[in-house]
Amino acid sequence: MNLEAHDLMCVRDDRILFEHLSFHVEPGQVLLLEGRNGSGKTSLLRTLCAIRLPDAGKITWDGEDIFKLGPEYHAHTAYVGHKDGVKLDLTAIENLTMAKGMGDPNDDISIVDALAQVDLYGFEDVPTRNLSAGQQRRLALARLLVTRAKLWILDEPFTSLDTHGIGVVEMLFANHLANDGMIAVTSHHSVNLDTTAILRINLSE
Amino acid sequence: MNTRSTSRAFTLLLRRDLTLAFRQRAEMINPLLFFVLVTALFPLGIGAEPALLRSIGPGIIWVAALLAAMLSLDSVFRSDFEDGSLEHFLLSAHPLSVLVLAKTLAHWLITGLPLLVVAPLLGLLLDLSADAVWTLIVTLALGTPVLSMVGAIGVALTVGLRRGGMILSLLVLPLYVPVLIFAANAVDTASAGLPITAHLSLLTALLALACSLSPVATAAALKISLS
Amino acid sequence: MWRFFHKMGSPKHFYRIAGAWIPWLTMICAGFMLVGLYQGLWVAPADYQQGESYRIMFVHVPAAWMSLFIYVVMAGAGAIGLIWHMKLAEVIAISSAHIGASFTFLALVTGSIWGKPMWGTWWVWDARLTSELILLFLYLGVIALHNAVEDKRTAARATSILAIVGVVNIPIIHYSVEWWNTLHQGPTVTKFDAPSIDVRMLIPLLLMAVAFKLFYAVVVLMRARCEILQRERNTQWVRQLAGGSY
Numbered sequence: 001m002n003l004e005a006h007d008l009m010c011v012r013d014d015r016i017l018f019e020h021l022s023f024h025v026e027p028g029q030v031l032l033l034e035g036r037n038g039s040g041k042t043s044l045l046r047t048l049c050a051i052r053l054p055d056a057g058k059i060t061w062d063g064e065d066i067f068k069l070g071p072e073y074h075a076h077t078a079y080v081g082h083k084d085g086v087k088l089d090l091t092a093i094e095n096l097t098m099a100k101g102m103g104d105p106n107d108d109i110s111i112v113d114a115l116a117q118v119d120l121y122g123f124e125d126v127p128t129r130n131l132s133a134g135q136q137r138r139l140a141l142a143r144l145l146v147t148r149a150k151l152w153i154l155d156e157p158f159t160s161l162d163t164h165g166i167g168v169v170e171m172l173f174a175n176h177l178a179n180d181g182m183i184a185v186t187s188h189h190s191v192n193l194d195t196t197a198i199l200r201i202n203l204s205e
Numbered sequence: 206m207n208t209r210s211t212s213r214a215f216t217l218l219l220r221r222d223l224t225l226a227f228r229q230r231a232e233m234i235n236p237l238l239f240f241v242l243v244t245a246l247f248p249l250g251i252g253a254e255p256a257l258l259r260s261i262g263p264g265i266i267w268v269a270a271l272l273a274a275m276l277s278l279d280s281v282f283r284s285d286f287e288d289g290s291l292e293h294f295l296l297s298a299h300p301l302s303v304l305v306l307a308k309t310l311a312h313w314l315i316t317g318l319p320l321l322v323v324a325p326l327l328g329l330l331l332d333l334s335a336d337a338v339w340t341l342i343v344t345l346a347l348g349t350p351v352l353s354m355v356g357a358i359g360v361a362l363t364v365g366l367r368r369g370g371m372i373l374s375l376l377v378l379p380l381y382v383p384v385l386i387f388a389a390n391a392v393d394t395a396s397a398g399l400p401i402t403a404h405l406s407l408l409t410a411l412l413a414l415a416c417s418l419s420p421v422a423t424a425a426a427l428k429i430s431l432s
Numbered sequence: 433m434w435r436f437f438h439k440m441g442s443p444k445h446f447y448r449i450a451g452a453w454i455p456w457l458t459m460i461c462a463g464f465m466l467v468g469l470y471q472g473l474w475v476a477p478a479d480y481q482q483g484e485s486y487r488i489m490f491v492h493v494p495a496a497w498m499s500l501f502i503y504v505v506m507a508g509a510g511a512i513g514l515i516w517h518m519k520l521a522e523v524i525a526i527s528s529a530h531i532g533a534s535f536t537f538l539a540l541v542t543g544s545i546w547g548k549p550m551w552g553t554w555w556v557w558d559a560r561l562t563s564e565l566i567l568l569f570l571y572l573g574v575i576a577l578h579n580a581v582e583d584k585r586t587a588a589r590a591t592s593i594l595a596i597v598g599v600v601n602i603p604i605i606h607y608s609v610e611w612w613n614t615l616h617q618g619p620t621v622t623k624f625d626a627p628s629i630d631v632r633m634l635i636p637l638l639l640m641a642v643a644f645k646l647f648y649a650v651v652v653l654m655r656a657r658c659e660i661l662q663r664e665r666n667t668q669w670v671r672q673l674a675g676g677s678y
Contacts, residue, residue, distance in 0.1 A: 362577060379605065382566055
């Protein structure tokens with residue numbers, strides 16, 4: 001299980017944001033994307049999700065082009081973007097059940113347990129509309145726990161989270177990496193993890 | 206992913222959309238009201254002579270149904286696009302066309318099916334015969350799903366655009382013409398007491414074509430719109 | 433042979449090769465157009481039913497043929513661009529849209545002009561004219577969608593899907609409109625078909641058809657070259673062409 005990028009290029013509005021970008025991510029590693037706003041971090045993440053075609057180059061998962069793999073590749077990935085991707089009119093449990101059904105379900109953990117792990121114990125039947133911004137963000141991140149995705153692709157996961165929330169999420173990351181998971185993340189906050197496992201790429205250079 | 210879990214995903218998504226619609230029940234009334242209002246406006250515009258209304262009634266009701274369907278199309282993907290859920294459909298381990306079919310079916314149940322329920326009332330307003338009203342319901346049952354499915358392609362192409370709503374009508378109405386022609390004419394023919402098997406076969410064929418091809422086209426369009 | 437196609441797929445080579453072809457195609461097109469018009473307007477005999485006014489057919493019918501032909505080309509090029517990610521196919525597809533819309537409009541206007549002396553009205557809901565009208569809306573939809581999407585690449589892919597959906601629907605729309613027309617037959621029978629009789633009328637028709645195809649080829653190549661310049665404006669070869677370093 002590895003993720004490899006070969007010679008990627010990203011063009012937006014006629015500007016080349018980055019080119020000749022290559023990297024290799026192994027289980028247990030974190031790919032940390034840094035750079036100014038507008039340097040192409042989100043575009044690169046969306047390319048890793050196989051939503052956006054790269055302007056040049058290719059990305060492979062275990063040697064196969066991710067755009068050719070389609071749903072097979074998506075079974076191995078879980079994504080949390082800028083927006084939470086939760087329906088405000090559904091309860092926390094309903095949202096998470098939906099997320100679980102969309103991917104490769106992880107039957108080792110119940111929905112309620114997943115909610116407890118992101119510190120939403122007791123909020124299972126609350127309509128998401130009534131949760132605070134930080135709680136909604138944690139709910140959005142809980143979807144990472146209910147599937148068996150090996151690669152987590154996260155765009156600014158710590159948005160709206162307080163120190164406690166950040167701590168909870170960092171615990172999730174640590175557990176995931178310890179279980180041979182991979183994380184590709186952009187973040188303005190410093191990511192508090194074992195520094196040897198972090199592969200930093202700064203797109204502003 | 207195996208077919209069992211894909212069909213489970215289909216059911217989950219269908220139930221999700223129906224639940225969401227039910228929790229915003231008031232929204233469901235709008236296309237319905239539009240349907241009735243447009244139909245009711247015609248006699249005001251062209252005169253209320255019973256023979257005239259009876260002869261153009263089927264056409265009016267069907268055009269009103271078309272416009273009501275168009276009006277309600279935007280809601281298929283709008284809310285999911287805005288809160289980020291739409292992206293997750295593209296990232297699902299299940300084929301996007303299956304998920305699209307679930308969403309379109311939900312959309313039809315919420316916006317198309319009610320039109321069938323209200324149609325007899327409109328038949329009353331325009332003094333259509335019992336045969337005509339019955340045929341109207343059948344053609345709506347066959348035609349409105351086609352409107353939802355073909356319309357979904359247009360919505361998928363315009364969901365990311367700033368003023369997508371405006372060009373949606375331009376994209377979708379030409380594609381609606383065959384349904385309008387066959388359905389309105391079926392009701393006309395039934396009013397005259399003639400058999401309509403040909404019309405119904407054609408409408409069913411359109412439905413079959415839409416069911417098989419439009420989810421694929423809609424999925425492709427969504428992937429392009431969100432890239 | 434393969435290398436020829438591979439070279440054509442490159443926008444830079446296409447620009448050069450198309451530029452070389454345009455003058456020749458223009459001359460041949462002009463030739464066909466002149467001969468065709470001469471044959472149609474002078475040589476061909478008057479129609480026994482419609483007199484001289486039928487001669488607009490020599491513009492109307494080829495225009496209608498072109499409107500359909502170009503839509504199919506647009507959808508085909510769009511499909512090729514989608515499946516094989518060929519930039520050139522995308523360019524040809526979008527360059528064809530305006531031309532196709534213009535031919536459709538021409539067919540509608542000439543159809544209307546043809547009809548006026550016959551029925552006294554400027555418009556009649558004839559099956560063919562109605563189909564052409566819907567085809568015009570299909571073209572306008574493609575153009576509108578292309579203009580609404582900001583990113584060129586996404587715009588090309590979205591319009592390709594629309595064009596393919598349109599091409600599948602065109603036979604359905606055409607058939608349904610024809611069927612509708614047979615039921616609601618007006619008092620006069622319209623005759624937009626080419627008279628199948630006289631070969632002296634057929635020849636100018638075919639000449640004009642060829643002339644229009646060549647015209648399309650010339651204009652699509654010109655538009656494609658412009659489109660390519662715009663798309664590739666940040667590349668080395670375009671900057672050199674523009675004669676400066678930016």
